[in-house]
Amino acid sequence: MSDERAIGVFDSGMGGLTVLRALRDSLPQEDLVYLGDTARLPYGTKSADTVTAYALQATRQLLRHDVKMVVIACNTASAVAIQPLAKQHAPLPVIGVVEPGARAGVAATQTNRIGVLATESTVKGGAYARAISALAPDVQIRQQPCALFVALAEEGWGDDAIAEAAASRYLKPLFDDPGTAPDTLVLGCTHFPVLAPAISRVLGDGVTLVDSAATTAESVAAALAEHGLATNDRSNGTERFFATDAPERFARVGGLFFGSPIDATAVELVDLQLT
Amino acid sequence: MSDERAIGVFDSGMGGLTVLRALRDSLPQEDLVYLGDTARLPYGTKSADTVTAYALQATRQLLRHDVKMVVIACNTASAVAIQPLAKQHAPLPVIGVVEPGARAGVAATQTNRIGVLATESTVKGGAYARAISALAPDVQIRQQPCALFVALAEEGWGDDAIAEAAASRYLKPLFDDPGTAPDTLVLGCTHFPVLAPAISRVLGDGVTLVDSAATTAESVAAALAEHGLATNDRSNGTERFFATDAPERFARVGGLFFGSPIDATAVELVDLQLT
Numbered sequence: 001m002s003d004e005r006a007i008g009v010f011d012s013g014m015g016g017l018t019v020l021r022a023l024r025d026s027l028p029q030e031d032l033v034y035l036g037d038t039a040r041l042p043y044g045t046k047s048a049d050t051v052t053a054y055a056l057q058a059t060r061q062l063l064r065h066d067v068k069m070v071v072i073a074c075n076t077a078s079a080v081a082i083q084p085l086a087k088q089h090a091p092l093p094v095i096g097v098v099e100p101g102a103r104a105g106v107a108a109t110q111t112n113r114i115g116v117l118a119t120e121s122t123v124k125g126g127a128y129a130r131a132i133s134a135l136a137p138d139v140q141i142r143q144q145p146c147a148l149f150v151a152l153a154e155e156g157w158g159d160d161a162i163a164e165a166a167a168s169r170y171l172k173p174l175f176d177d178p179g180t181a182p183d184t185l186v187l188g189c190t191h192f193p194v195l196a197p198a199i200s201r202v203l204g205d206g207v208t209l210v211d212s213a214a215t216t217a218e219s220v221a222a223a224l225a226e227h228g229l230a231t232n233d234r235s236n237g238t239e240r241f242f243a244t245d246a247p248e249r250f251a252r253v254g255g256l257f258f259g260s261p262i263d264a265t266a267v268e269l270v271d272l273q274l275t
Numbered sequence: 276m277s278d279e280r281a282i283g284v285f286d287s288g289m290g291g292l293t294v295l296r297a298l299r300d301s302l303p304q305e306d307l308v309y310l311g312d313t314a315r316l317p318y319g320t321k322s323a324d325t326v327t328a329y330a331l332q333a334t335r336q337l338l339r340h341d342v343k344m345v346v347i348a349c350n351t352a353s354a355v356a357i358q359p360l361a362k363q364h365a366p367l368p369v370i371g372v373v374e375p376g377a378r379a380g381v382a383a384t385q386t387n388r389i390g391v392l393a394t395e396s397t398v399k400g401g402a403y404a405r406a407i408s409a410l411a412p413d414v415q416i417r418q419q420p421c422a423l424f425v426a427l428a429e430e431g432w433g434d435d436a437i438a439e440a441a442a443s444r445y446l447k448p449l450f451d452d453p454g455t456a457p458d459t460l461v462l463g464c465t466h467f468p469v470l471a472p473a474i475s476r477v478l479g480d481g482v483t484l485v486d487s488a489a490t491t492a493e494s495v496a497a498a499l500a501e502h503g504l505a506t507n508d509r510s511n512g513t514e515r516f517f518a519t520d521a522p523e524r525f526a527r528v529g530g531l532f533f534g535s536p537i538d539a540t541a542v543e544l545v546d547l548q549l550t
Contacts (some may be wrong), residue, residue: 039325040315046520050314120524148437153428162440164424169437212485245321249395 002232004180006031006240007220008067008220010058013041014072014250015190017257019097020239021221022217023071027146027224030237032071033065034255037272039245042150044119051121055081056236061242068229072096074187075212080128083188088233100219101186102211104129106139108208109184115139115174118188120145143181147171149251150191154253158194167195167202168220175203186210193229194256240266277507281306281515282495283342285333286431288316290428290465291348292532294372295514297492302499305512306539308340309348311529312547314520317353317425319394319464332355332547336517346495347371349391350487354402368498372465375494376487378421380461381414383483388415388456390449392474393463395420403463417457421445425466426503429528430528433469436445442477450478461485462509465492469531516542 006025009020013036020034020160035058039041043051055077061069068094070085071203072078078096116128123145130140148166152158175181185207187193193211200209224230231237241251241262251264282302284295288311295309310333312318318326330352334345345360347353347369353371361369379388380403391403398420401542408415424442427433460482462468465544468486475484499505518525522542529537 039321044313045316045524050520099362147430148423148432150428151423155422157423157444160446164436165440170330171431245325249320 001228002025003068003229004068004161004231004233005068006033007069007071008033008035008062008065009071009073010035010037010055010062011074011190011265012036012043012076014254014257015150017213017254018193018213019071019073019189019216022213022259023220024239026217027221028236029231031231031235032237032239033062033242034239035242035246035270036250038243038250041117042257043074043076044147044167045122046121046151048125051077052081052084054272056088059085059233061270061272063089067239068096069093069220071216071225073190076120079122079125085173090267091268093227093229095216095219095223097212097216098188098245100215101188101210102135104185104212104215106132106237107138108210109139111138111183112138112176113182113184115157115182115185115249116141116143116188116191117149117170117185119142119150120147122188128186140180142174144170144174146236147193150189153191153256159197160236163195163198164202167199167211170200171202182207182219184210187212191257192206242270243267244270246270276336276503278305278343279506279508280341281308282344282346282369283308283310283337283517284346284348285310285312285330285337285341286349286465287311287318288313289529290425291486292466292529293465293486294346294348294491296532297488299514301492301512302496304349304417304426304506307512308337309514309516310336310517310545311519311525313518313525317394318349319396319422319425321396321402322337326352327356327359331549334360337546338364338369338549343429344368344370344495344498346491348399348465348491350397354397354400360413360458366488368502368504370494372487372490372491373402373406375490375521376463377403377410377487378458379485379487379490381407381411383485384414384459386458387411390457390460391416391418391463392421392424392445392460392467393418394425395422395489397463403461407498415455419445419449421464421467424470425464428466428469428531431531434472438473439477441486442474444476446474457482459475459483459485466532482483482516517545518542519545519547543547
């Protein structure tokens with residue numbers, strides 16, 4: 001049994017390429033189709049209704065490429081749209097990044113105090129807090145919106161003095177009181193792994209950073225096995241990239257997140273409002 | 276003669292409220308209708324075709340409120356969409372922010388060296404460089420994209436140490452060689468006036484910052500007079516606010532740019548894709 005259809009992955013833009021990278025590393029034989037809704041990014045400051053509508057359009061576009069599974073590689077969209085998506089397209093497996101991130105955070109904490117760093121709308125929606133509480137009701141959760149991290153990551157300034165200054169300003173209040181300080185921080189936005197080294201320098205040892213990209217890839221592998229959807233018959237899968245705007249910028253900034261250069265001429269432009 | 280119809284103003288989001296504030300200050304008797312396309316902001320990283328399509332939708336929405344003039348309070352949209360807009364809706368007067376900003380920059384420079392700070396797509400489009408060159412062919416122009424300034428302004432971090440560090444990193448290369456350093460910087464994004472104090476602290480005296488909001492208001496006043504469209508019969512005009520998403524955030528962040536609190540319950544939600 002080998003299902004050679006591709007796995008579809010979408011995000012508001014390029015940040016989800018950190019998830020694509022984790023999928024490429026752990027599932028080298030799978031074909032991957034990635035869609036970045038760059039014409040309408042960011043989702044993180046938009047309402048739940050708007051983000052859900054955009055996520056439904058993105059999924060319809062991926063299904064045109066006959067994908068066997070959809071991965072929502074965007075925390076904001078995972079938080080608000082996973083249930084409507086899964087319901088509308090059942091039995092298609094739909095995997096988000098929130099649940100795997102919450103699970104990894106719960107596994108990592110020793111003190112039962114977890115901090116969640118995310119965009120404003122992810123924090124406001126409270127999806128991580130709900131997912132963590134459902135797994136471990138005793139865990140104390142503190143959320144911190146970190147809007148500037150997105151811009152810093154996209155500017156390529158994710159690992160220097162300005163990133164440290166921003167991290168310090170956002171995070172210090174969480175660590176002021178050792179009696180309530182978390183020992184684990186979940187990076188609840190796919191842009192944020194780029195800032196992990198700067199965040200670690202600010203916080204020092206003793207705080208574990210959880211990047212949901214790797215744990216999401218594990219969830220995808222498990223779902224492929226569970227549904228008998230894995231590709232087994234070849235060694236190397238391919239990646240195909242779609243963007244709703246500005247393929248050149250997608251390729252340039254996206255390379256920062258994917259960890260390998262992306263060829264701008266291979267990024268295909270698509271209009272979701274027409275699908 | 277008094278034309279009591281409102282002036283329509285649109286922007287990708289809240290930054291254009293710096294222009295609305297200048298209009299309110301200089302034309303207190305005019306009614307103002309402001310539309311922020313918050314569901315699709317920012318425009319500054321999107322392509323010319325996409326931004327033009329969005330600007331045409333925004334203008335159609337404003338015309339439903341019977342506006343007598345349209346002000347494009349967004350540098351990106353002014354740069355790429357003013358001609359298609361003016362052509363499609365002639366003889367409706369359409370005023371952008373680029374031409375007034377370029378004119379003010381040319382008037383301010385003593386050394387004939389002007390720097391333009393803007394978003395990536397405004398810089399790439401080159402509209403300021405063209406507008407300045409058309410007015411003063413001898414002026415040397417250097418452009419600098421400053422993407423992080425948008426996020427800093429929206430986070431309310433526009434006037435502190437992190438803003439200074441970002442300004443220093445963006446601007447120092449322009450001033451390294453005194454023989455080519457500009458004496459005038461045009462703030463080519465409506466978000467950037469919020470950062471003017473931090474920029475001035477980095478650059479010290481001797482560099483003039485040109486904020487196009489005030490000069491745009493002058494252009495609007497001149498166009499009202501020229502076309503016999505001014506309101507003369509009352510003392511206080513009103514403001515009406517529309518946003519395509521997240522009215523609460525529009526009001527909260529918008530207050531930073533408008534300079535006065537905005538009542539979130541008075542911000543009306545509108546869907547441009549249906550207009």
